[in-house]
Structure formats: C-alpha cells, structure tokens
Amino acid sequence: MKSLRFASARVLLRHETDARLVLPQVSHDLYPLLFKVSFLEEQPEALRLIVRHWPLPILSVGQLLGRTPDWEQDLRRRTCRLCLQALLAGLCDHVRDDRSGPAATPVRYGRPLRLVDLTGLRDSETQECECGAGMGRWARTEALARACVEARQEELEAGAAARRVDVLASAFVTQRNYGVVMDALRARGTGPLALRCMELRADSLPCDKIFDLLGAVDLPVLRRLDLVHNVRMSPGQLEDLLMDFPMPALRAITFPTRVVDVNLHEADDPHLDALALGLAGLPLLQELNLPFSILTGHLRQLLSALQAPLRVLDLSGCELNHVDLAYLANSEHAVALEDLDLSGHSLPALYPATFFKLLHRAALTLRSLRLEECDVRDRHVALVLVALGPCQRLQRLALMGNPISRLGLRRLFAWLAGYPTLRVIEYPVPTDCFPAGTEFPPSDEALEAHDQQKLREVQGELEAILVEAKRGDIATSAPLYGSFDSDVRET
Template structure:
C-alpha cells in the first residue's frame, strides 16, 4: 500500500510545471519519493528536473526504483525509454548548472532488469545497448564543457558494446582532461567485436571495478586471446565470466604438444585462480574433453554457477566434477549436450548427491534422457530439495514418462519452474534426436496442448499450482539479442562473405 507521502509525491509529479517550480521548497529526503513517482507516472520533465537539482552526493537508480515502505511496487523492470533519457539529461544538467548546495558526485545507474513486456505507460524500452549508447554520447558531448561544480561525477553503468557503438564508447571512456561525467563499468557485455577492439575497450572500462564480463559468440577468441585478456588487463574483482564458443581452441600457429598437455589452458587456469571473487563461469560450446581438471582444479574460490553445455566432456571430466570442491557449492549447473544417464549414470548420480544441498537451477537440455532413464532421474533429483528451476528441452521423453517425472517433482518444495520438451508422442514415428530447429517445430500442436494441460492438471491435484510449466522451443527471451539483431545479422553476413573470399583465394593456387 502506498504511503500518504508517496501519494502526495504522485500528486506533485502529475503537474510538471508546478513540480519544477516547487523543487527548491522540497525537503531533501523527499527527492527519492518524487523521483520514483515521476518515473511511475512517466513524467519525464519532472524526472529530468529532479536529477538536475538532486541535493545529495549519491544517486542509486536500482535502490530508488525498488520496493520501499512508501511504495512497495518494484519498478526495476521498467526500462522506460522516456524516463531513462530524461534521467541522463538530468545528470547532464546537474554537472552543467552547478550550485552552492552539496552536489551529486556519484550516480549508479545499474539495477534495471530488461523484460519482454514493458509495464510503463508508453511501452517503449531502452535496452542495455541503447542505454550504453545514450550514456556514451552524453559523456562525449560534455567533454568540452567546463566543470561547473569543480569536480566530475562518476557514473556507474552496465555496458553493452558492439561494433555499432564501439567508437562512441571509446571516446566516452578515454576523455581528454577532467570530463564532467566519468563513465565506469560494473558489468560488461561484448558482441561483434574483434579481439583487438575487445582488449582496447576493456582496458578503459575500469577493469578494477568490473564484476561481470560477458563475451558472446560473435567475438572470435582463441586461447591465446583469452590468456592475453586475463594476463594483460586483469580483473581483480570479477565475479562472473562468460566466454564465447571455442574460446579455448589453440591459436592457428600453435603446434600440439607431444604428450597431449595444454599449456595455454593451464596458463589461463592460473590467471583465473588469481581472481579470488570469481564464482560464476560459463564456457559453453568449448571443446574441453579431458581438460576440466586442468581448467577448474587451480581455482581457489568454489564456483556457485558453472555452464559446461556442449563441451564434449568424458568420464574423467565427470568424475572430477563429482568429487571436486566446487560440487558442494554449485547453485546453477548446465550440462546440456551430454549423454549423462547413458554414459555416466553412477558418476552423474554422485554429482547430483554432492550438489543436492545447494543446487537451485539445473539445465539438462539435449542430454538424450529417454523413458528408460526416468527412474534414475527421479532418484537423483529427489535429493535436490532446494531446486527451483529444471530445464529439460530436447530430450526424447514420452507423455507417460513426463507424467511419472512430474509426479516426483511435486515433492520438491522450492521448485517453481520446469521447461519440459515436446513429448515424443507429438512427433512422427521414428523422429531423430537431437533435433534441428525445423524438425523440432514440426509436431502435433493439438496433442501437445492436451498433454501439457494434463501435466498442469496433475500439478493442481498435487497442490503445486506454484510450478510454472513451459516449452520455449526456440530459447528464452533475450533482450540483448533482440535489441541488436539487425547489427548482428549484418556482422554474420560479413563474416560469411569473408569466409567465402578466403576460400576462393585458397582455391586459386590449386587452379
């Protein structure tokens, strides 16, 4: 329920002209309420004016939009374009206008959650890439301005850098002299950059404060690049690291060692071991057969989240995972793309036993889990009493097997989400697994709907309406990919064109 103070703030924010004229009379401790009220009502003029006159030395967006005793609704999932643009303009006004009262020295703009459906009145979102572009342009524009208040303002943000905004971000991060707005980074996502561009921008992005680094598939790294990045830049406070596909492949000119050892991977692991706060590691789609101990063994801090999807693990890798220090601390685990129950049934069962006290999210997509494996799955999952989310897409399970599995899942008290595959019954006889996107989409929709409703009815009978079921065939919503889809499409076309040209040149001498 809203407090009377917040209702009053809403009333003032709903009259922009009056609000702007009254700001000098508003008590400093009421500014946070007026800001949240203006954001809620999408009164961009008021939002800008409040930031321009912000009376204290600190502004924390996530905390101000989050639940409070005055207004319990969380607005952090509103990436409202109009409000966020007004907010950044207000910061620019603040450093330009100056004043005699205490001035804002630090603005933390992190905490916004990008969601598929915007709840703000305009319904227009400004995603992470757009926020990065807006901030970088504003910082660059102000670099020629005189510091009105005599000191710069540090702006902390989550950055998303691609080829499309690389130049303006570099300009914002590398100002000449004391810029009014100094951009710092807490979380960094990179896509469609060259290794050289990635190295350059990360050196400027404040690696000493960086907590999360996500380098995705369209940045073509090999093990030499990864080692250079970790050794030369350094990320002492990094908590989470995501590397792109095949990031541990040897450089083209690197000859394999006679004994099969991987000195580059060992060196990378040694660099990772220096990151004493690293607890989340994602290296999906890297060829790591027989190398998991080399990579994870030297780490001094137990991992809480580990993504090893489609890494071609063997029995030695699985045995190490089941017995290593990380297993007893894992909260998030992705082992998609491995035939766990067929090839390593006892080892995987031991791993689940080790993680049972901590595991919250388990992803086992395209693991070849068939009806004959459901008994083993029930025994293993039954110990994971803290499990909140289970993802099983792409496994050849029948409706009967799913009913049996779901009956056991009802016993997990904290389970809230299950992503289950389209049952085999809905596909033509003899359908092959794993499926490509085209084959996966060709199923009997009516039969699927009937089975899905039957599964939901079973949950209701068991009193587990709190478990949400879904079958996201083409992946979950990804706001970053949606926002830059056009740019990434052009990047992939150019990469394909370059590959064809290289192939053509290679054929010419042979002719």
Template sequence: HSLLFLCARRLVSHRPAARRALDLVPAELFPVLFRAAFLDERTLTLGDLVGTWPFPLLSFRRLLGHRRHRRDRHPSCGEKPSKSCLQAVILAVVAYLRRTLEEPSRDASESRCRLRVLDMTGLHDDDTDRGPEWMSLWSGTVALAKACIEVSKHQNECLKRGSKRRKGPSGASAALQPLGVEVRADLFVNATSFGVLRDALRAAGPFRLKCRDFHAEELSVAGTVSLLESLEPAGVRRVDLRFNNLGLAGLCAVLPHLARFADLLSLKLPYSNVNARRLTAGTEAGLRCLAAQLGRLPRLKELNLGSSRLSGKLRQLLGDLQAPLESLELAFCYLLPGDLAFLSQSLHAPALKKLDLSGHDFSENLLQPLQRLLEETSASLLHLDLMECRLTDACLESLLPTLCRCSRLRCLGLFGNPLSTPGLKTLLRKTLLLPDLRLVVYPYPVDCYNPEPARPSSACLFQDALDEER
C-alpha cells in the first residue's frame, strides 16, 4: 500500500477525527479516503464521506476497480461488495436527499456535497450467492428500490407540510425541488421483488433509479412488459429474461418494448419455452414476428436463445439482424446441419467471439458442419462451449486440427463429454499450441468410473460412482 493509502486508512479508523477533517481536507483526498473506508468497512465514515462528497459523480467502478480485475488494479479493495458498505452508501444518499427536502431554502454553497450521480453498476457481474456478508444483485435491487420509495414518500410529506404553511401547493412545489441524485445500477427482479421495484420505477422524486443491465426471472408477460416500460430508455445496455416461460407468443408481446432501448447490446432469452418444431397455426407468424423484432435492435452484439427448439429456423430468426453478433449462445436448441451451414455463411461467423453450442450431438452428422463453422470463426473466437455434446475421443481427434486454428481462443468448455484419459491427454497436448488459452473445462475421464451397464446419454455418466483412486 502507498503511504497516502495508509494515512487515509488511519484517519478513517477514528470517526470523530475523520468527521472533523472532512470539512478541511482537499477534495482530491476523498477518493482514497473512500477506498480506505470501504476496505475496512468503516460504514459510519463512509456515510460521512458520501454526505459531503465534493464531486458530481461517485462511481464504484472508478474508485474500486472492476471486480473481475480488481485484484490486479486495486489489490487493497477485495473482490466482493460488502453488504454493510453498500447499505451505508445508499442510506447516506437517502439522508442527504431528506436534508435537502427538509431545508429547501438552504443555500447550496453551505453544503460541501455536490453529488449528482451515484454509479453502482458492475458490482455484481456473474452474480452468485456469496454468503450473508455480501450483497447480491437481488438484495441490492431491493435496497435501492426501497430507498427510492422512501425518498419519494418523504418528498410528498414535505410538500403537504409546505402546502399547509403556504395555503397552496404551487409555492411549495417550486421551493421543494432539490437537484436530486441519479442512481445508476444493474437490477435483478423476480416475482418476490416485482412489486417494490415497480413502485420504485414509477415513483417521482429526487432519488432517480436508472438501470444499465436488467435481469428478470420467473415473471409473467404482463409483469415483464410493465417493468420494461417503466425503465428509462437511455443507458439500458443488457436485458436478460430467463426462466420466464414466455413461449413464442409471450416473446412477441415482450420484444416490441425493447426497441426503445437504443443502446441495447445484449439480449438473453434462455428457457423461454419456444418450440419451432411444434407446428401450430401461429408458429410461422410468431417466428416472423420474433425475427422482425430482433431486427429492430440495431446495436445488438450478444444473443442467447438457449434451450429453445429452433430446428431449421436459424436463418429465419437471425436473417433480419442489422449488424454481426459477437456472442451467440444456442445451447440445447436442437439445431440441424442446415442451421450450422447458415451460420458458417452468415455475417456473424467472422465476428463471433463467444459461441455456445452445448447440448448438440456432434458424434454424427453435425460434426462436419461444426468444423466448417469453426473455420469461419477461427480468427475471432475467444470462448467456445461444447458441453454435453457426445464428443468421443474419435470425434475430438477429427475436430482438433480445426480447433487449433482458433488462435485467439481463451476458454474451451468440454464438460459432460465421454472422453477417456488418453483423449484428454491428446487434447491438452495439442491445445498447448494456442497461446491465449487459459481455461479448459473438461469432464472426468470415462475410464475413471467404475464399470456400469452402458447408459444412453453421456449426461448419465455423472450418476455413476467415480473411482477416486484413478
């Protein structure tokens, strides 16, 4: 740690001294004081810092570094967002806005706080359950929503009190308009938190909640549309709708509401229960609608349609896209050779950086189309997932020459394939030629399982007893 950081850490460890110093220290020292307080979980001092923040912007990513790279960039700041620290920051913003509502006539020059934007995006990438001491994306969303509602209610109370004193709401409304704080965040909502987030997004007040990445799980069509319509269009970058069982008709109802997000780069629709193989009266019309709506997203770079049955329909669904995709996830989509042939010839193949074709049987007639596709993506591909694809040693051996031409490949997922120990050794030996390859997710070798009767699917291998001595 630098001497400056050590001094900041010492100061924030004694709150009374820190509070007295905040009116005197130069504004340039606030960022290092914030980092020190955040690292040591000095929640009261964090609140004091936010309440007197001398800059218009307070960005967690700028102050603490992006979580994926934080160990390299800011080794002092840890890797996970502490629940107590994030709550302290949110509560401090609420307290600051309450003060501005209660003292509307106070000259802004009397307060050192200049905070106008609180940026909390990027704190929960690849969010997983990290224990009670860390704030998940879901709990962070609920905390922000409740804070937004609290400030809005307090504003209404102040307006009512001011209206009674002035015998008319017009004067009070003019006097009670604080500058407010725009809070940028990634939001995760499910059926449990739907109501509180809906109310927060509809609330009018100085605590303005603005979404960058929107994740919704297990919501109805009406609930999904309601929230999408409540989001401010500017700045929405990702929409992830999973386990919502929307079906083709539901997607056709939801996707028109995405066209207002001009900056949308990523759309994830896994487990949407789309079955293009079930021919009904509305299937073709639904597919045309879905394709047309995808075509109305001009900046789309990432698309996930995993676990939808899209056999023979890939050309139709992706044909209207205006720009090449950089990430395409089609796991368990029952693709046919013609679908892979279309991808190989499409504008997307030379641009793809991530490709997920897990859950397809490449042991037979899909193997050659896969080889042609990898040849077309070889100059750009960084991440390839072929999990649960029934790849045997023989299949992998024929695929390896093409795979080794993917010179930029960084991550290769092969988990769930029936590969033997010699096959895996061949894989590791051949892929040593790939200079950027950092992660290979491979299965337990089939010869490490105790002999059992043959099973129909490679997925069932995991139900066998693993011979740990091997």
C-alpha cells in the first residue's frame, strides 16, 4: 500500500524543475524514498540529482529498491539501463562536487557518503520499466569500472583529492572488459571511487588473467568466485589458486567445468587431496559447484574436510556412483542442504534407496532440487513423488530432459500442487511431442522438431490442474535449452 510520503515524493519528482530546486533542501531521511520512486517512475535525471546530493553514509541499492514501509513493491529486478547509468553519473557528480569543496554544493549536509553497495540487483528475463532495456551484470561491471577510471583521471587533472567512496560490486569479467576492470582495481587505492568486488565471475579467461584479477581484488571481502565456461585450468592450477590467494570471507565457489577427472589420474593422485585441503581453508564456505567434474568414488575425499556443512551443492554430471551417494546421504551436508543439483545421474533407476534417504534427510531444509536428464520415466514418477514426500518446504523443482509423457506430467503436477511453498516447476517437453524413436535426452535437432501445438495443449492441461487446486501462483515452464541464465545471455 502506498503511503502519503510516497505520493508526495512521486508528485515532487514529476516536476523536474521543482525537484532540481527543492531536492538539496529536502530532509535527508526522505532520500531513500525518493531514490526508489525515481527508479519506479524511470526518471534518470531526478535519480542522478538524488545520488549527487546523497546525504547519508551508505547507499545500498538492494535495500533501497527492496520492500519498504512506504511502498512494498520489490524493484530489485528492475535493472533499467537508463536508471543505472544515471546512478553512476550521479556518483561521479558526487565525488566531483566533494573535490570542488563547499562552493560546489552549498546546500549539502548530513554525513559524508562512504559506501555504495550495488550487489543487491537481481537480473531477470524481462524488464518492467518503460524503456524495456536492462543493464546486465557484465554491462554494469564495465560501466562501473569506466566510472572509477574516469573519476581517478579527473582527480589527477584537477590536482585535488576527493573523499574516497567504496563501491561494492558483483563483477562479471570476460576478455572484452578485462582491461578496464583491471585499471579500476589498480586505481582502488588512489581514486575517489574504490571498486571492491564482493563477487567475481570470470568467464572464458586464461589462468594468468584470473590470477592477475585475484591479485588485484580485495580478497578479504570476496564472498563468491565463479570460474565458468571456457576457463581451462588444471587441478594443479586450481590447487595453486586456493593455496596462494587466501579468501577468508568466501561463501561460494564454482570450479571450472571438468577441472577434476579421477579417470585420468592414478588412485593415489595427490591433486584431489590438495584441492580438499584448499577447500578446507575456506572457513565460511556454504556453496560448492562442481559441474561435470568426474568424481566417481571420490566425493568423500573432496568434501569430508570442509569446516561446515554445505547449503548449496552442484554435482551435475559428476558421474557419481553408489559409494558417493551413500556418503552424501549419510553426511552432515544432507541435513543442511537448501539447493541441490544431481542432474545427469539415473537416480531412481540405479540408486532408489539412497535417493530416498538423501531426500528424507534433506527434507527440512531443501528449497531447490534439480534432476535434469536423470532418466526419470513414467514408471519412476511414483517413486520420485514418494521420495519428495517429506520435502514440503520445496520451492523449486527442475526436471528438464527426462522422458516423461503427458500422462506422467499430469500425475506429477496433481501431486506437486499440494506442496505449500512450491513456486517454480520446470518440466520436460513430454515424449508425446517428439517423433517415435527419439532418444533421450533429445539432441538440439530433436528439440527443434518437437510438436509445438501439442506442447501448448499439454501446458494448458498442466496449468489447469494447478488452477483447479488453487495453485495458480506456481510458475511453470518447459525450457528447451535449460533455465534462464542472465549471465549466459549477456555473453
């Protein structure tokens, strides 16, 4: 519900001339509300002024755009390009005014801005703003890095220093923006805008550049490190990374694809022990993503030394065997897991008892489960539903790539409609929509050849089941090529 304060702020910002004249005199406790309203109304000029005159020590975008007493709507997914560009421009104006002294901003009062936190934004598939143009994480990283570099250059040319403002960011670095990001990181100690990476995603970078990045970031504040896609790294290089770059605050790490392959090494290969030791040196680690690392029979070796149970674990395509799954089901991790990805394993067919035990132990905490390409067929649907029975707090279930028919999906949805917290179901294109004899998981060519009309009919039937059960709030989709990933789309 909108408050009177919200309505007043909206009226003020709709009159640009009045806002420009009045804004510097507005009570500083109204600035957070004005910031959110300017985003909602997509008013970049007003937003730039608000940031320029910001009178509070902290500007946290995630907190400002989230649910607030004056306006409950959450705007953190509104990564409007115009608004974010205006935010960065206003930030540059702010430090420029600070450098120029009181004459430039005779009306500024309050406490000096010390910290800007840009990490709270959430990228989405569609934009609700009028312009319809979002600014993804990669583009935000490049724009912020350029702002830091340009602010430093202006300061050098002016010969006067401004008060430093730390800028926390979730950085996304590829070959294309590597240079400017490194320039911004090197200027951190001397420029007015100090880039500090809370999260770092390195995509398609060679190892030497990844090591240079880690040497330049502020490691004590780094909470997440993702090494993805075409990152070619050997187990020895990953071992060096974990040993040479202490990351005491790291909570999440993604290993490069297939960085570990136990089939290529001797049984007593020291690299796995070294990696386990490196992970054990991350005291706050809660999330570990190991996509397509071949760990057959060695999961215990990698995870048993961790200092605390994991909350998020991605074991997709890791070719786990019964020993691995038995370890996981009996480990301390099972009772702490909130997000689990076991895609690529024929769990119901090969390891039903262990699968049951794992989900039963994880039931009180599990929020998200991915079972893509697990060879779940119609004859396994009942087994999967029984295994999921205790997981009443489940919020997201992904089953893409499994050969389930129209009838199997109907049965699945009828059961899942009773899960009180379920919000998202990603299901496979049913087997009925493919030509007879199609192998599963289907190839890209087979996916393109599916019967779209029949799929639309199935989607209507499944949505009707949820509506009848008064669960129309559950979002459903049958993505052909996996879940939406804003970072992948941007590159």
